[in-house]
Amino acid sequence: MKTQDYKNHRKYYAPHHFIYLPLLLILEGVGIYQVGNDPDNKLTWILFSLVIFLIFYLAIMLRQHYALGLQNRLVRLEFKQRYFEIFNQRSDEVEEKLKFDQIAALRFAYDEEFKNLLYKALQENISGDQIKRSIQQWRPDRHRV
DSSP, rough: OOOOGGOOOOOOOOIIIIIHHHHHHHHHHHHHHHHHOOGGHHHHHHHHHHHHHHHHHHHHHHHHHHHHHHHHHHHHHHHHHHHHHHHSSSHHHHHHSHHOOOOOOOTTHHHHHHHHHHHHHHOOOHHHHHHHHHHHSBBOOOOOO
């Protein structure tokens, strides 16, 4: 398996990203094309295009909304657990000072780097992207939704 790092840490779900959504885009293109080229059925093709667009929109938004909402809660829980394991303290005060993108980025760092990057995030308010770019030894997250 390829080593995970900043450049390849995003995850795609092939049936959704490379089959279902492209198929909907193709159908949307056909519908829009037919609106201009089939004047007898123009209203039908407009309705077809509208329905396909709504299905496409819902497919993206619902999948992302539920998956990311749950994943964000798990990332926060992971941060709390990890903080407790490293510092033997509750993380409530620290977590309140961090933005979610910082918390999410810290999960890619091993413990020693986690400590240093957490300190930088708190003191210098570096962004999640800056945290990710600063990681020397990437800790892969292969369980992303």
